[in-house]
Each structure stands twice: as C-alpha cells, then as structure tokens.
Amino acid sequence: MTDRNVTSAAAVAQTGAGRRELLGAGLAAGAALIGGPRRARAAGRTEITFTSAKFFGKETIAEVVDAYNQSQGKVHVTYVELPPPSASTEVHQALVQQLVRKSGTPDVFTQDVVWIAEMAGAGWALPLDEYFPAASRTEYFPGTIAACTYQEKLTALPWFVDSGMLYYRTDLLEAAGAKVPETWDDLVKTASALQQGGKAKFGYLWQAKQAEVLVCDAVEVIASNSGSILAADGKSGTLNSDKCAEAIQFLYDTINKSKISPSDVLSWDEEPSRAPFTGGDAAFLRNWSYVYSISQDPKGSSVVGKVGVAPLPAFAGGKSAACLGGYQYGVNASSKNREASIDFLTWMSSPATQLHFALQLGIAPTRPSVYEDAQLGKEQPFMKRLKSVFTGATPRPVTAKYAQVTLAIQSGVSNALVSGNVKAALEAANARINTILA
Amino acid sequence: MLESTRSLPDRVGSVAAIGGAAVRRPRKRRPDATPWLLLLPVGISLGAVSVFPILNGVWLSLRNTSLVTQEDDFVGLLNYRLLMGDALFWNAWRHTIIFTVVSTALETLIGLGMALLLYEYFVGRSIVRAAMLVPWAMPTVVTSKMFGWLFDGQHGVVNWMLRSIGLIRDNINWYGSVDHALGTIIVADVWKTAPFMALLLLAGLQTIPNSLIEALRIDGGTAWQAFWYVRLPMLASTLLIAGMFRALDAFRVFDLVYVLTGGGPADSTETLSTLSYKTLFSTLQFGYGSTLSTAMFITEALMAAGFVVFIARQVRLAR
Numbered sequence: 100m101t102d103r104n105v106t107s108a109a110a111v112a113q114t115g116a117g118r119r120e121l122l123g124a125g126l127a128a129g130a131a132l133i134g135g136p137r138r139a140r141a142a143g144r145t146e147i148t149f150t151s152a153k154f155f156g157k158e159t160i161a162e163v164v165d166a167y168n169q170s171q172g173k174v175h176v177t178y179v180e181l182p183p184p185s186a187s188t189e190v191h192q193a194l195v196q197q198l199v200r201k202s203g204t205p206d207v208f209t210q211d212v213v214w215i216a217e218m219a220g221a222g223w224a225l226p227l228d229e230y231f232p233a234a235s236r237t238e239y240f241p242g243t244i245a246a247c248t249y250q251e252k253l254t255a256l257p258w259f260v261d262s263g264m265l266y267y268r269t270d271l272l273e274a275a276g277a278k279v280p281e282t283w284d285d286l287v288k289t290a291s292a293l294q295q296g297g298k299a300k301f302g303y304l305w306q307a308k309q310a311e312v313l314v315c316d317a318v319e320v321i322a323s324n325s326g327s328i329l330a331a332d333g334k335s336g337t338l339n340s341d342k343c344a345e346a347i348q349f350l351y352d353t354i355n356k357s358k359i360s361p362s363d364v365l366s367w368d369e370e371p372s373r374a375p376f377t378g379g380d381a382a383f384l385r386n387w388s389y390v391y392s393i394s395q396d397p398k399g400s401s402v403v404g405k406v407g408v409a410p411l412p413a414f415a416g417g418k419s420a421a422c423l424g425g426y427q428y429g430v431n432a433s434s435k436n437r438e439a440s441i442d443f444l445t446w447m448s449s450p451a452t453q454l455h456f457a458l459q460l461g462i463a464p465t466r467p468s469v470y471e472d473a474q475l476g477k478e479q480p481f482m483k484r485l486k487s488v489f490t491g492a493t494p495r496p497v498t499a500k501y502a503q504v505t506l507a508i509q510s511g512v513s514n515a516l517v518s519g520n521v522k523a524a525l526e527a528a529n530a531r532i533n534t535i536l537a
Numbered sequence: 538m539l540e541s542t543r544s545l546p547d548r549v550g551s552v553a554a555i556g557g558a559a560v561r562r563p564r565k566r567r568p569d570a571t572p573w574l575l576l577l578p579v580g581i582s583l584g585a586v587s588v589f590p591i592l593n594g595v596w597l598s599l600r601n602t603s604l605v606t607q608e609d610d611f612v613g614l615l616n617y618r619l620l621m622g623d624a625l626f627w628n629a630w631r632h633t634i635i636f637t638v639v640s641t642a643l644e645t646l647i648g649l650g651m652a653l654l655l656y657e658y659f660v661g662r663s664i665v666r667a668a669m670l671v672p673w674a675m676p677t678v679v680t681s682k683m684f685g686w687l688f689d690g691q692h693g694v695v696n697w698m699l700r701s702i703g704l705i706r707d708n709i710n711w712y713g714s715v716d717h718a719l720g721t722i723i724v725a726d727v728w729k730t731a732p733f734m735a736l737l738l739l740a741g742l743q744t745i746p747n748s749l750i751e752a753l754r755i756d757g758g759t760a761w762q763a764f765w766y767v768r769l770p771m772l773a774s775t776l777l778i779a780g781m782f783r784a785l786d787a788f789r790v791f792d793l794v795y796v797l798t799g800g801g802p803a804d805s806t807e808t809l810s811t812l813s814y815k816t817l818f819s820t821l822q823f824g825y826g827s828t829l830s831t832a833m834f835i836t837e838a839l840m841a842a843g844f845v846v847f848i849a850r851q852v853r854l855a856r
Contacts, residue, residue, distance in 0.1 A: 188818055195604050195821060217605055307713075309801025363690040365713030365802045375691070502605065502820040510625070510804050517715055517803040 144172065145439040147206035150179040150197070152190045152426060156460035163455065167446050174439040179205060184426065187211060187311075191502075198223040198431060206434040207443055209258060209426045212246045212494065213311075213501050216333075218429055219249035220499025225430040226252040230441045242423050242492030243465045249497065255427040256448050257465035259456065262421035262492045263319050263411060264485070266376060266384040266394070270405040271298050279409045280383075281419075283323070283349055286412045290359040290382050299382040301375060302359025306385070307350070308368040309513040314495060314505050315422035316385065317512045320346035322420030322493045323413035328508060329496040329532070336532035338511065338525050346414070347512060348521045355519065365516060377402055385411060387424065388463065391481050408481070410488050423492040425465070457482060463489065500535050507531040591834070597827035604821040616828035626829065628804055629812040630836070632719060636808060637787045637840075640726045645780055647727065648734025653764070655735065656742045666739075673732045681796035684725040688712065712798055715805040722793050722806060730787075734779055741775030742768065774851040781844035788837055809833045 151160055164178040181190045194208060198218065210218060218224040231253060236244050243257035265286075267279060271293055280286035290302025306312040321328060326342025329335070337343065353360040364372060369386060376384040377394045379401040384390070393399060394406045410419040428447060430440045446452060453464040454472055463482055469475065470486040498504055511528020515521040598616055602609045620626050655666050672680070688695050688711040696708045711721045749767050758766070791810035794800060800807035800815075813833065817826035 192818060192821065199604055199607070221605060221607055307802075308799060309804070310799045361691065362710045363713050365710065366690070366718075366798060367713075499605065500820075503822075506815060506820070509801070513801050514803040517805075 144175040145436050146175050146177065147434070147436045147439050147443060148177045148179055148204050149207045149443065150181055150194070150205040151209040152181045153183040154460055154462060158459040163452070167443060170446070174442055176443055184211070201433040203431060203433045203435045206431055206436055206440045208429050208431065210255065210429050212423055212425055212427055213505070215247055215255045215427060215429070216249045216497045216499045217501055219252070219254035223432055224254040225432045225434065225437070226254055227256060227430065228253050231256060238468065239465050240467060240489050240492060242489070242494060243425070243427070246423055246494035246497070247427055255429045256444055258427050258448065259425045259462040260465045260489050260492060261387050261424040261463060262489055263315055263385055263387065264421060264488045265409045265411045266386060266390060267407050267409065268299070268382050268402060268405050269407045271382050274298070279407065280412045282415055283412045284415065286383060287353070287357045287359060291357055293382045294359060299380065301361055301381040303353055303383040304360060304372045304376055304381045304385070305350070305364055306368050306372050307365045307513065307516050309509050310368055311505060311509070312368050313512055314508050315424070316350070317347065317508065318422045318493060318495050319385070319411055319420050320350055323411065323417045325417045329498060333496070333498045334536055336529040336536065338508070338532060339529040344522050344525055347515050347525060351516050351519055351521060354516070388485060408484060408488065410491050419491045420493040421488055421491050423494050498536065503535045504532055507535060594827045594834070595831055597823055598831040600824045602824040604823065612824070616825050619825070620828050620832060625804065625807070625812060626832070629807045629809050632806060633788060633790070633808045636719065636723060636790055637784050640723050640730070640787050641780060641784045643723070643727045644731045644734045644783055645776065647731040649738055651731065651735035652738035652742055655739055669732045669735060672729050675729070677729065677792035678796055680725060680729050681793050684721070685712075685797055688721050713802055715803055718798055718802060718806045722797060725793055725797070726787065726790065730783065734783060737779040737782070738772065738775060741772050745771045774848060774855065777844060777848045777851060781841060781848070784840055784844070785837055788833070788840065
C-alpha cells in the first residue's frame with residue numbers, strides 16, 4: 100500500500116497550487132516511504148526500494164520491477180512512485196528530502212539528468228566506477244555517460260535519453276528542392292525562402308520562455324558553435340565568451356533580422372511552439388521526441404506523413420548539438436544493500452530491459468546497440484531513426500549548483516533576447532553565475 | 538462586512554464584561570482561570586499554525602540552510618545584507634508593488650461601479666448578482682489558462698478584436714514583450730477579482746440607511762450628490778477594509794505569473810512570490826528563501842499597518 104500513499108500525497112502536491120503545502124506533501128511522501136510495511140517475501144531475499152518519477156506506456160514501471168522480482172530469487176524490490184516528470188520540481192524535492200536523511204531509503208532512484216551533479220556533489224550518490232568499468236561504459240551514448248560523470252567519477256547510470264531535434268516539413272523542402280539544413284545559415288536561407296514564398300507562415304519555431312527549455316535551446320546553439328556555458332572544470336562561467344554571444348545573437352536575429360521566427364517564441368515553451376507546426380504553419384521546429392507521434396495523428400495534425408526529423412544544424416566549423424534530457428539511475432550512497440542494488444541496476448540498464456522499456460513504455464534506449472534490434476525497427480521505426488540525433492546529445496552545464504545556475508542562465512538569455520543587448524546581458528548573467536559558483 | 542467590523546469595539550467590550558463578571562463573582566480559588574482555559578485551544582492552534590511558522594521562518598532567515606549544499610549555520614544578518622544588494626529581489630519587489638497598487642486601484646473602482654449598479658433594482662438583478670461572482674469562483678489556474686488563450690499573440694481573440702476595430706495593425710505579443718506582460722497579468726487579475734470587491738462594497742451599500750437618501754431627494758439633491766455626499770462617505774470604512782483585503786492578497790500574486798509567464802520575459806513579471814518559490818523549492822535554499830519570505834512579510838505588515846491607521850481614523854470619525 101506504500102505505493103498508493105505516496106502517489107496520493109504526490110497528487111496533492113501537484114494539484115494544490117499552494118507553495119507551503121508542497122513541503123508537507125513531500126514530507127508525507129517521505130514518511131510513507133520510511134514507515135511503510137516491509138512485508139517479508141520469499142525467505143532470504145534482500146529487500147531494497149526503488150523510487151522513480153512516473154512514466155507509463157503500455158506498461159508501467161511497477162510492472163517492469165515485478166518482472167525483475169520474478170526473474171531471480173535473491174533480491175526483492177519495492178517500487179515507490181513519485182509524480183510525473185512534468186512536476187519536476189516536486190520530484191526533485193521529494194528525492195532530496197529522502198536522500199538528505201541518509202537512512203538508506205530508497206536504495207535505487209531515478210533522477211533528471213540535470214540533478215546528477217547535485218546528488219553527487221552532496222555525496223548522496225554512490226560512485227559506480229568499480230561496478231561499471233570504463234569498458235562497459237562505451238556501450239552507452241557518449242553524451243549520456245558524460246552527463247552521468249561528476250568530477251571524473253561515474254555517479255549515475257544511463258536509463259533513457261531524449262534530446263532536442265530539428266523537425267522539418269518534407270513536402271515543403273521537396274517542392275523547393277532544398278535539402279535538410281546542416282548549418283544555421285542554410286536553415287535561415289531555406290526558412291526565409293519558404294516564408295517569403297508564402298509556403299509557410301513561420302520559418303523556424305523554437306522556445307524562449309524564461310524557463311528550463313530556454314537553457315536547452317541555448318546549450319544547443321552555443322555547443323554547435325564550439326562554445327560552452329561553464330568552463331571545463333565547472334568552477335566558473337564562460338557565458339561571456341564571444342562564442343556564446345555569437346550563438347545567442349543568432350537566436351536574437353531569427354526574430355529581429357531574418358524574421359524566420361515570430362516574437363511570440365519569447366513566451367513559448369514546448370507546446371505553444373509545437374501547435375503551429377503540427378497545424379501546418381511552420382517549416383522548421385526545434386523540439387523533443389514527443390512531437391513526432393502527435394504530428395502523425397490525423398486527429399490533431401494536418402501534416403501527417405510530411406514530417407522529417409534530423410539533428411539540429413550547427414555553425415560553420417561546429418558540430419551539431421542536441422540538449423540531453425531524460426532520467427538516469429542512481430544508487431543511494433547510504434544504501435545498506437549495495438550488492439543487491441547493483442544487481443537490480445545492472446538488470447534495469449541491460450540491453451534486454453532497455454529494449455523492453457522502448458517497446459512497452461516508448462522510452463528511448465541509451466545503448467546504441469539496442470537501436471539495431473529488428474523488433475524495435477518494426478514497432479518503433481521513428482525511435483530507430485533517432486540514433487543519429489542522440490549520438491550528438493550534449494549535457495547541460497554540469498555543476499552541483501545547477502538549480503541556481505539555470506535560473507541565472509534563464510534570466511540572462513531572456514534578457515539578451517528581449518533587449519538585443521546580447522553581450523551585456525550575458526556578461527551580467529556570467530557575473531551572477533560566478534558568484535553562485537564561488 | 539461593515540457591521541461585523543463596526544461592532545468590533547462592542548465585542549471587545551463584551552469580552553471584557555465576561556472577564557469582569559468572573560472577577561466580580563464571590564470568592565473562588567482561581568477566579569481568572571476559566572476564560573484563559575477556554576481560550577487555550579484557540580491559542581494553541583493559532584500558535585501552531587500561525588505564530589510558530591512565522592517565527593520559524595524568521596529563524597531560518599538568519600541561517601544559511603540549504604538542502605543541496607547541506608550547510609546549516611547561523612549567519613546573523615548576512616542574508617539580509619545580501620538581499621539589500623540583490624537586484625533580482627528589488628526587481629521582483631518593484632513588480633509586486635506595481636501589481637498590487639494598480640490592480641487594487643482598478644478593482645476598487647470597477648468593483649464600486651458594479652456595486653452601485655447592482656444596488657439599484659432591475660429585472661433579473663438577483664441572477665446578475667449571482668453570475669457576477671463566477672470569475673471570482675473560478676480557480677486561478679483556469680483563469681490563467683483562459684487568459685493565456687485570450688491574449689495569445691497569434692490566435693488570441695483580443696488581438697483579433699483590436700485589429701478588427703482598427704486600433705492596431707500588427708498583432709501584439711502580449712506575454713512575450715516586456716512592455717505588455719505585466720499589464721496583461723494585471724488585466725487578468727482585475728477580471729477575476731473585481732467581482733469580489735463588488736460583493737464587499739455591495740454589502741457596505743446595503744447598510745446605509747435609505748432614509749438618508751430619501752432626505753436628500755426631498756431636499757432636491759441629484760443622483761451624483763447622493764453618491765458624493767451620502768454614499769461615498771458612508772462607504773469609506775468599507776472601502777478601506779476591502780482595499781486592505783485586496784492589497785494584501787494581490788501582494789502574494791503567484792498562480793497567474795507562474796502559469797502565464799514563469800516570471801519572464803527578461804524577469805519583467807517576476808514577483809516576490811514566484812522568486813521565493815524558485816529560491817525555496819527549485820534551488821532548495823531554505824535560508825535565503827526564508828529571508829525573501831520574511832521581507833515579503835515585513836512589507837505586507839507595513840501595508841496592513843498603513844491601512845489600519847486610516848481605518849481607525851474612519852471609525853473615530855464615524856462615532
């Protein structure tokens with residue numbers, strides 16, 4: 100029954116718009132976790148708990164966990180569900196409140212890719228290097244391993260991946276005889292031509308609402324210009340560099356110079372930018388993988404069969420970069436059942452389980468080899484095509500203080516895009532980042 | 538509303554009378570204990586849900602407590618010193634004050650107009666009175682989503698209307714422009730809360746004796762004079778009390794901003810509540826976040842004190 104308690108507390112946390120109540124609900128969730136009955140199952144099994152944000156498709160995570168429990172006789176996992184990733188703030192809070200207690204519960208957890216450094220920096224996440232040696236890490240997309248590594252230690256294990264990608268209208272490009280753009284210059288040219296020719300109301304749609312998604316869009320342009328937001332050691336900001344300024348200037352120009360993007364993107368996050376594209380009003384769109392299935396649903400889309408997906412363009416001399424999203428596994432450093440936790444983790448991250456997650460929950464594998472599976476190609480042909488996109492996945496700035504740094508980036512980049520005073524706005528944000536990291 | 542506040546001194550009097558009666562009773566071992574014992578449950582519950590959290594918040598504001606860095610030390614007034622130099626705080630503070638003043642003023646004026654209209658008799662008045670409250674009864678998140686669509690930059694009805702009547706040529710980007718975002722949020726708040734003001738003021742209007750208006754009519758006074766020399770002065774304390782309620786509530790604006798803009802673009806709609814929420818719950822800096830909340834609390838207390846001074850003067854004048 101533990102599961103249900105937590106879910107209902109979490110539901111309260113989501114619906115109650117109150118702020119202080121959230122804390123209470125989080126505590127209740129934590130209390131349910133600790134106080135929950137631990138029924139003894141088959142004698143001699145090691146009991147561990149696993150907690151994750153809620154994902155579901157044809158199956159639920161609970162069913163996958165049950166499959167593990169039945170597959171062997173040594174370990175029994177109790178699954179505790181947190182709110183869905185759309186309530187990311189509450190998931191984060193519930194997780195931190197449990198880990199900060201160092202009670203060893205939960206033994207294994209899943210975390211948004213941007214929390215990994217924080218969990219590791221606080222000493223809550225067990226370093227996994229000895230269990231997953233360098234050789235076995237090459238089996239994952241390099242971007243996901245980079246995101247799971249903090250101060251040269253592997254502190255998380257990849258679960259699933261999502262990333263930014265370029266959606267385009269195959270019919271429009273074909274009619275114009277244009278190829279899929281590989282550089283931002285090409286994108287601007289093709290988008291302007293289509294827009295001026297009256298083929299599309301908007302050339303290129305992206306997201307600049309002052310929210311996490313703005314950081315993702317910024318990371319993509321900056322990394323595709325060989326720049327970065329933080330220095331390699333993660334101890335100071337480099338947002339004031341020329342590379343960053345050029346990249347953000349490009350975003351500003353899409354609205355104000357080439358005008359391939361409407362100024363409305365300044366208040367748009369994912370869904371508002373998705374709607375005009377699936378409505379047939381836009382030539383190009385930057386978004387996550389969820390858009391594809393909507394675009395192919397005749398009930399809500401007027402572009403069925405006319406949508407292609409490619410890696411995002413890059414600046415001349417740069418490499419395409421896709422902002423890495425997704426949830427990854429972690430092991431509680433205070434866990435009293437390390438061996439059992441690692442056994443469970445190994446099973447969860449195995450190619451077979453990743454394939455199962457892909458087929459039943461629509462969650463994209465972090466192991467490139469899984470994409471070669473024939474059944475995946477048949478049942479999820481779109482996911483198979485994303486392999487090339489995920490290969491370029493780039494983590495957001497890796498720092499234990501990411502939660503503060505991201506707010507500074509959001510504010511700074513939003514300022515730059517609104518005022519057009521790019522250099523000064525980024526300079527100010529960079530100073531703020533340096534204060535946070537100091 | 539008006540009646541209950543008017544009778545406040547009387548009630549205080551009657552409480553004193555009860556106390557007095559207890560004292561006057563013939564000698565008993567503990568003559569004063571009973572009223573205090575009766576007050577105890579209220580005292581404890583108020584203390585637990587109201588006084589303790591406030592004191593705890595103030596205590597936290599003097600510490601550098603952060604779940605993420607796991608620091609938890611007493612730092613004295615350091616947080617307050619940081620707050621004074623924090624441009625984001627002052628930015629949010631300014632927006633909150635602007636929002637509070639403008640929305641309260643508009644809501645009071647529009648609410649007063651609505652109350653005066655609904656006070657007059659016309660066919661279907663009771664239905665209109667009930668229907669008037671619909672915006673106020675709606676959850677704010679629903680209101681926010683609705684205004685999100687109304688003021689949508691591309692397909693919003695507001696842009697379409699303004700374009701149709703020729704007031705604008707190009708669509709206005711309501712939520713994506715620093716010049717319009719805060720104003721649009723104020724419009725949404727006024728739509729939602731003006732009916733609440735109207736309700737309070739209507740209650741106030743109904744306590745004004747009709748004989749005064751009749752007397753004025755007999756003297757040949759106009760409708761305007763009835764409003765200006767009779768109703769408005771009689772309504773003054775209700776106006777102040779309603780204004781105080783509204784201002785204190787508006788100061789905590791959260792839902793509209795959170796749903797519509799998230800504080801952007803370029804921090805132009807960041808308010809103290811959204812900033813505190815981000816600091817407390819996204820970054821889990823409980824210490825500094827509490828400093829922000831305490832600063833909010835102090836500002837609100839000052840505002841309330843300002844209103845109370847005026848209300849007290851009104852009450853004195855009325856006697």
